[in-house]
Amino acid sequence: MRVEKAAPVAAVPIAPTGSTGVITPPEPQARPNQFALLKQRRFAPFFWTQFSGAANDNLFKFAFTVMVTYQLGVGWLPPALAGLVIGALFILPFLLFSATSGQLTDKFEKTRIIRFVKNLEVLIMLVAAVGFLGRSANVQAAVLLGCTFLMGLHSTLFGPVKFAYLPQALSERELTGGNGMVEMGTFVAILLGNIVGGLMVAVPGVGAHYVALSCVLLALAGRAVAQFIPLAPATDPGLRINWNPVTETWRNLRLARDNMVVFRSMLGISWMWFFGAVFLSQFPSFAKEVLHGNEQVASLLLVVFSIGIGTGSLLCEVLSRRHVEIGLVPLGAIGMSVFAVDLYFAVRGLPGAALMGMAGFIAQHAHWRVMLDLALLSLFAGLYSVPMYALIQLRSRPTHRARIIAANNILNALFMIVSAILAGGLLGAGFSIPQIFLFVGLANAVVAFYIFMLVPEYLLRFVALIASRCVYRFRIRGDEHIPLQGAAVLVCNHVSFVDPVLLMAASPRPIYFLMDHRIFKLPVLGWLFRLARAIPIAPRSEDPAAYEAAFEAAAKVLRDGDLLALFPEGGITRDGELQAFKGGIMKILENAERDGLSVPVVPLALTNLWGSFFSRVEQVKGRKVAMVRPFRRGVFSRVGLNAGPAIPATEVQPELLRVRVAALMKT
Structure with a gap:
């Protein structure tokens, strides 16, 4: 299976720091879970730095x-325009300076940039403290609006370095x-910043003093x-x-388009921000006009x-088995649409009521x-x-990673602006807030389906995820032997019609399959394997021509890495039982050597697939056929995949491979 070529990843995996303070590769067995990362220097200071910055922005x-x-x-x-103006000023730097920020992050050492950004935050918050403590309302507003723009600039500079640092500090198994953790921390910081900021500033007489002091202390803590x-x-x-933001933004988008999986993933993320911005922007009006709740509601x-976002973000590692599992994306899109639509129906029958507080609402x-x-x-x-x-x-090229992330930030900002305009237009056209939620939920289903058809890898990984979690209980051993980069040939015993699907689930990378042409005639699996661009x-x-074409296509896969x-x-x-291995593997290796x-x-x-859902399980008119009694072993039957150490091409022989596979079947 292959949808888009994966670029090599530089400087991964990385774990402890050496005496020089530079992140260095970990031992192969060092694979802490996401919470254990908070105990390690390569992640913990970075996490709390970004947490303090997000909290300070929102406070x-x-x-x-x-x-x-x-x-x-x-x-x-x-007052009616205050939120809109402040939000627009904060997001404006993302449009103006993201392209430049991405270049700076690729060009310079990243920790140096982080420390510069935190120094800038301290200076901005000192100016903001003067604004909060001022005596003239007009001067206060002007100073704080200027600081809003500068805090947007601070976040713009930090955005690319935040996401470019992670693949240098974490291995592929730790990246999800x-x-x-970063996504969860960001939303928790946003939540705490909003709550604490609202409570502090409301304290009579001294609220502004508390806010000024807290902003400065948070900035100092982040810098420390x-x-x-x-x-x-x-x-x-x-x-x-290139200091021209317009030409550099366009150049960054063109860089991203060189890898269509990356570019369309950027569009998918931007759509998520569009989707989320509609809900977040309407919460105050939704609470008051639809749910009849006060500010507490x-x-x-x-x-x-925020708790939902954080929980979903943390679940990703568990559900992905500590790989980058994009099969979760269609699952997330389905859930977003289902519950957005259900939210519309949940509020349809609510009766009118007087404005209520949190206790009355929950009751x-x-x-x-x-x-x-x-x-x-x-x-x-x-998810x-x-x-x-x-x-x-x-998947981004390491030398261009920060610029591509900067382009993603620009797209995110544009999509959020469009979401605000669309929501305002729908309200002006007479749509109710629940109807807007319904519209966005249905639109999400359409957009997600379109993206998944453009990038079939998402859909294929989703099918593999469902098969390995819901149809089977799939256990993988030795998956560290499946290379994370570079060309390799995987050879496996053939037990069922879904063997390729399970191999998809085991590999963090796309795989091309060389498969018997007859399997493409099966109604559902044939469509799936054609979507996966398997080689018949x-x-x-x-068919001599098809035979040679298949081996030439296989050679190209390996040439592409x-x-x-x-x-x-x-x-x-x-x-x-394991059958004799044919000699096609030798022809593939000979073609690779030629290249x-x-x-x-x-x-x-x-292992343990024989007799399961999709294997040949019964005798009918003298022949063993597939799936006559597909549930004979019950739901969630245990199956497994064992991977062994790679064999150099110079040592490969069909019988040696068969012996190695047979030994793995017994482990």
């Missing part, structure tokens, strides 16, 4: 918004968990923690900076939404469904976004 913005709305009384900044982040070398130190909705059972819908909607949004971020980091092969005696899988038995076993490649061969063995 400052929300406190300022509340001040303008309830306290300052500035004639040229009406690390991204999940940043001092402990290990050095992360520049990936393109010879880069010449609006805050409760934000808490539920009504009809509101529990609303909160459950919001929690599950945001949980699935976490949707984290693998996409990890995929962009993993027919016997030379039956991808994984090629084949089943050397030539067909599904009819008695559960100047020495390709390792990795032996694999599927």
Whole structure:
């Protein structure tokens, strides 16, 4: 299977720091889970640095918004427009400076940039403290609006380095968990910043003083923690900076388009921000006009939404078995649509009522469904976004990674602006807030289906995920022998019609399959394997042209540095025993040698599949056929895949491979 070529990843895996303070490779067995990363210097200081920055952004913005709305009384900044103006000023730097920020991150050592950004945050917060403590409302508003723009610039500079640092500091097995922790931490920081900022600024007489002091202390704390982040070398130190944001933005988008999986993943993430921005922006009005709740209820909705995002982000590592598992993306998209639509139906029958507080809101059972819908909607949004971020980091060219992430930030900002315009247009056209939620939920289903058809790898990995989690209980051993980069040939015994699907589930990378042409005639599996761009092969005696074309296609896979899988038995076993291996593997290796490649061969063995759903299980008119009694062993039957060490191409012989696979079948 292959949809897009994976670029090699530089400087992974990385774990402890050496005496020089530079991140260095870990031992192969060092694979802590996502929470254990918080105990390691390569991740913990970085995590708390980004956490403090996100918290400070939101504490400052929300406190300022509340001040303008309830306290300052500035004639040229009406309370009704305060939130919109502050939000627009904060997001403007993402459009203007993301391209430049991406270049700086690729050109310079990343920890140096992080510390510069945190120094800048301290200076901005000192200026903001003057604004909060000022005596003139007009001067306060002007100073704080300027600081809002500068804090947006601070976040713009930090965005590319945040996501470019992770693939240098984490191995492929840790990338999903690390991204999940960052995503969870960001939303928790946003939640805490909003809550604390709103509570502090509302304290009579001294609220602004508390906010000013807290912003400065948070900035200082973030700068102190940043001092402990290990050095992360520049990936393109010879880069010449293009200071024109327009031409550089266009260049970054063209760089991203060189890898369509990465580019369309960027579009998918931007759509998620579009989707989320619609809900987040409407929470205050939704709470007041639809749910008949006060400010406490609006805050409760934000808490539920943030907890859902955080939970979904953390679940990604568990569900992905610690690989970058983009099969979670369709699952997340389905959940987002289902619960957005259900939210519309959950509020349709709510009766009118007087404005109620949090206790009165929770006391009504009809509101529990609303909160459950919001929690599950945001949980699935976490499942949707984290693998996409990890995929962009993993598949982007290391020398251009930060610039591609910067382009992603630009797209995110544009999509959020469009979401605000669309939501405003729909409201102006007479749509109710629940109807807007319904519209976005249905649109999400359409957009997700379109993306998954453009990038079939998402759909294929989803099918593999379902097969390995829901149809079978699939256990993988020795998967560290499946290479994370570079060309390799995978050889495996052939037990069932879904063997390729299970191999997809075991590999973090796309795989091309060389498969018997007859399997493409099966109604569902044939469509699936054609979608996976599997290579059909027919016997030379039956179709010489197709035979040669298949081997030439296999040679191209290896020239491109991808994984090629084949089943050397030539067909599904009819008695559960390993059959003799045919000589096609030798022709593949000879073609690779002709191309100047020495390709390792990795032996694999599927176990306990004989007699399961999709194997040949019964005798009908003298022949063993497939799936006559597909559930004879019950649901969730245990199956496995064992991988062995790679064999150098110079040592490969069909009988040796058969012996290795047979031994793996017994382990």
